Amino acid sequence: MKIIAYGVRDDELPYFKEWEQENPEVEVTIEKRLLDDSTVSEAEGCNGVVAYQQKPYTKSVLDKLGQFGIKALSLRNVGVDNVDSNAVKANEIKVTNVPAYSPQAIAEFTVTELMRLLRRTKKFDQKQAAGDLTWAPDQADELNKMTVGVFATGRIGRAAINIYRGFGAKVIAYDIYHNPELEKEGIYVDTPDELYAQSDVLSIHAPAVKENEHMLNDDAFAKMKDGVWILNPARGTLIDTDALIRALDSGKVAGAALDVYEDEVGIFNKDFGSFDKIPDERLKNLMQRENVLVTPHIAFYTKTAVQNMVKFSMSANKDLIEKGTSDKLVEFK
Ligand code: COI
Numbered sequence: 123m124k125i126i127a128y129g130v131r132d133d134e135l136p137y138f139k140e141w142e143q144e145n146p147e148v149e150v151t152i153e154k155r156l157l158d159d160s161t162v163s164e165a166e167g168c169n170g171v172v173a174y175q176q177k178p179y180t181k182s183v184l185d186k187l188g189q190f191g192i193k194a195l196s197l198r199n200v201g202v203d204n205v206d207s208n209a210v211k212a213n214e215i216k217v218t219n220v221p222a223y224s225p226q227a228i229a230e231f232t233v234t235e236l237m238r239l240l241r242r243t244k245k246f247d248q249k250q251a252a253g254d255l256t257w258a259p260d261q262a263d264e265l266n267k268m269t270v271g272v273f274a275t276g277r278i279g280r281a282a283i284n285i286y287r288g289f290g291a292k293v294i295a296y297d298i299y300h301n302p303e304l305e306k307e308g309i310y311v312d313t314p315d316e317l318y319a320q321s322d323v324l325s326i327h328a329p330a331v332k333e334n335e336h337m338l339n340d341d342a343f344a345k346m347k348d349g350v351w352i353l354n355p356a357r358g359t360l361i362d363t364d365a366l367i368r369a370l371d372s373g374k375v376a377g378a379a380l381d382v383y384e385d386e387v388g389i390f391n392k393d394f395g396s397f398d399k400i401p402d403e404r405l406k407n408l409m410q411r412e413n414v415l416v417t418p419h420i421a422f423y424t425k426t427a428v429q430n431m432v433k434f435s436m437s438a439n440k441d442l443i444e445k446g447t448s449d450k451l452v453e454f455k
Contacts, residue, residue: 188213229281235379266290271321377413
């Protein structure tokens with residue numbers, strides 16, 4: 123059995139080696155480049171493909187995999203928004219993802235960033251770097267006095283809820299699907315508008331499906347409490363960035379922690395050498411604000427998560443090849 127893994131980063135290599143040692147019967151080809159028209163021919167002769175990239179898995183690439191007789195594509199991440207679902211179905215390719223490589227990794231990071239916002243650590247760090255060790259005027263806010271609105275209660279949202287509760291916050295949530303346990307606890311509000319109206323903090327954990335595109339826009343911000351805090355560790359397209367900038371300018375939004383950005387592809391996880399050389403003025407506008415924390419999509423980036431992403435995706439690909447199915451199969455509508 124032959125599996126080719128695309129887009130492999132150096133920091134993933136030890137985990138690929140471990141998996142290969144545990145599965146000596148599988149021949150693994152490591153390809154550092156991403157899966158696209160220029161690299162897809164490397165997959166010819168393989169039984170399965172494992173990949174991670176934010177760049178789209180296009181129809182032409184998926185058609186080529188189909189022509190090579192490859193029916194198994196396993197993503198090393200959770201989001202499948204960049205996969206052409208029609209082409210997957212037309213080529214009868216089965217796709218797996220890794221839905222739970224570490225929901226805690228993302229939840230812990232989200233709450234870390236919220237605490238940094240509430241305690242104004244960015245401002246204090248900047249002041250201290252300039253030799254200023256004074257306190258005023260940045261009195262902080264306490265999470266235990268706040269209502270946190272969690273948008274979407276999948277694995278990550280639920281992990282975040284547990285941590286918010288540990289801090290003593292009141293938690294409410296919105297989701298079209300209700301988790302039975304949370305339902306019993308009466309955590310759900312009926313509409314996004316109710317969540318916006320009641321939350322001091324909005325913690326967004328929704329997938330990037332079409333209906334959610336720019337769900338946080340001018341209209342949504344207008345319905346929120348004055349001085350709301352926004353956390354987005356999910357997908358950049360969920361927020362209309364221009365609307366967020368307007369809401370920050372007006373003070374409607376007190377601050378934001380953004381681990382994702384709608385134009386992040388080609389920018390995040392790259393070293394530009396200096397702040398000035400980052401090729402996105404709007405992103406730099408956000409990065410320069412003392413009440414905005416921008417991080418380059420690192421909420422997931424823990425040892426546990428990266429190891430699980432490699433191992434779970436490789437095993438899922440092997441299952442697809444051997445058994446034609448996997449417990450991580452993605453159902454495209
Ligand atoms: C995902 O798993 O979909 C993520 O957002 C993390 C990715 C950057 C590896």
